[in-house]
Amino acid sequence: MNNTSAAMTLPKSTRICGVDGSVVELLPSAAYSAAYTPQTHAIGFAFESQVGVHSFGTDRRDDFYRQANSFAVIPAGCDVFSESAVGGEYLTLSLAPKWHSEIDCKQSVNQLLSVSAIQAARTLRKQLIANSVMDNSLVEQLAHDVVQALTVSKESIHYVLGARQLNRLDEYIAANIDQPISVLDMAGVLALSAGHFSRLFKISVGVSPFDYLIQKRLSTARNRLCSTKQGLSDIALACGFSSHSHMSMAFTRYLGVAPSLLR
Numbered sequence: 001m002n003n004t005s006a007a008m009t010l011p012k013s014t015r016i017c018g019v020d021g022s023v024v025e026l027l028p029s030a031a032y033s034a035a036y037t038p039q040t041h042a043i044g045f046a047f048e049s050q051v052g053v054h055s056f057g058t059d060r061r062d063d064f065y066r067q068a069n070s071f072a073v074i075p076a077g078c079d080v081f082s083e084s085a086v087g088g089e090y091l092t093l094s095l096a097p098k099w100h101s102e103i104d105c106k107q108s109v110n111q112l113l114s115v116s117a118i119q120a121a122r123t124l125r126k127q128l129i130a131n132s133v134m135d136n137s138l139v140e141q142l143a144h145d146v147v148q149a150l151t152v153s154k155e156s157i158h159y160v161l162g163a164r165q166l167n168r169l170d171e172y173i174a175a176n177i178d179q180p181i182s183v184l185d186m187a188g189v190l191a192l193s194a195g196h197f198s199r200l201f202k203i204s205v206g207v208s209p210f211d212y213l214i215q216k217r218l219s220t221a222r223n224r225l226c227s228t229k230q231g232l233s234d235i236a237l238a239c240g241f242s243s244h245s246h247m248s249m250a251f252t253r254y255l256g257v258a259p260s261l262l263r
Contacts, residue, residue: 045121046066048068053082054080067166075106122254232259
């Protein structure tokens, strides 16, 4: 995380890039421990769910469950501690000073959800992974989404699927990642009909169950690419893709690179 005074044990960033005074950083899915004080307002976007302990502006540390596709806002000067034994892929955006007058944030805010922010964060990730030229309009879009989300009172934000339900679903997907998983299967984990589950899931997570499952398969495949010497076809099957070519198409669509380039 840039523009901070910090004491950290963090995984190596995929890439750090400055864009018009803001700094974008992509952290991989790995264990971490961080204590820092951002010098500018910072946005954090979680591509994956995370569990751990954290504190904001206080010495009291609380357990947390960070929902996938949610983002947080940390004001400049707020002392932060965060630690997770597993972690999850995470995008940080340290905002240029020009945004400080736009974002009226006196204390940290977590678990914000915005469909347009999800798309902007994913595209920024794709550009970082592919090492392509960063699109400043995406940084502007993400910052504007934060401004809009902060105008919504916390009382009006309702996650209709709770942390325990989503965590149970994550555990089911992880245990069956090498198998075909249908929306009906996912709904059954929470004892809901497929239609009702799909509606509640989209409201709570901002994407469809199918999209969420693809992201889980991609994350597992990326971890295997970095931590094993398995062949690409074996990794594809172990992560629930029907073939190497099926996995390659998903990588290109969602991450902008072929899986072989991430080894």
